[in-house]
């Protein structure tokens with residue numbers, strides 16, 4: 603994968619470091635489809651020892667049983683973890699998350715009170731990889747559309763404070779990736795889920811990786827969606843899908859690029875079913 607680490611990531615890193623001192627609680631967002639691969643290994647260092655909550659976003663696109671298992675796993679490690687669908691934001695979800703934030707802030711509020719400080723505002727920083735749903739979550743929690751959102755990475759460019767319920771302030775941040783993936787698979791998973799700018803990835807390569815993943819881990823999904831056979835190399839399968847969809851160039855040639863763009867789009871949009879690509883450690 604070429605040039606996938608954009609220059610503004612270093613700026614975001616600085617932004618986190620500069621603002622971490624101002625916040626009481628950190629909410630780390632991870633994508634429920636990749637609950638492990640979407641966690642930035644640099645964050646632990648950047649957020650120091652702040653109380654932390656993990657929120658798995660896009661639960662509507664992930665396998666519900668897998669999400670449950672991941673939440674249990676994180677909770678068993680002593681990490682408070684919740685899952686959300688911030689697009690169809692349910693009141694119950696909002697209440698639970700706000701309760702978790704307030705609970706995490708109790709020791710800090712106590713400390714402040716002991717020092718005679720009356721300010722009861724809980725300041726919360728929202729961090730996570732690009733496109734994970736940080737701004738969408740903030741809009742859901744604040745019941746306002748104050749944070750810009752979009753279905754591609756890199757929408758939020760700078761920091762933005764948003765107030766809610768009089769006692770909580772949320773700091774929206776740009777997404778952050780890390781310079782080197784420990785495992786190439788992580789790069790593919792992040793590209794497949796939409797965290798890496800499509801302009802810098804080879805979409806045919808990603809589409810074929812998705813096909814291979816589906817064939818190995820969720821057989822039937824391709825057949826169900828496209829009516830094609832799942833036996834064969836990813837390129838053959840992508841070619842068959844293109845034919846089915848009528849993505850043809852001149853002559854008998856198929857338009858693989860168009861097929862790849864479509865497949866990635868449908869995969870991300872949940873048209874191939876709810877999928878979780880990370881498995882729990884044994």
Ligand SMILES: Nc1nc2c(ncn2[C@@H]2O[C@H](COP(=O)(O)OP(=O)(O)OP(=O)(O)O)[C@@H](O)[C@H]2O)c(=O)[nH]1
Nearest residue numbers: 660688733734735736737738751752756757758777
């Ligand atoms: N299906 C689904 N889509 C979601 C959810 N949360 C966010 N999205 C979508 O994900 C895309 C990215 O959302 P943003 O809130 O802009 O993501 P972000 O993390 O702020 O992204 P950057 O600012 O670019 O880092 C948008 O198209 C949202 O509608 C969710 O819970 N479920």
Ligand SMILES: [Mg+2]
Nearest residue numbers: 736737757758
């Ligand atoms: Mg954003």
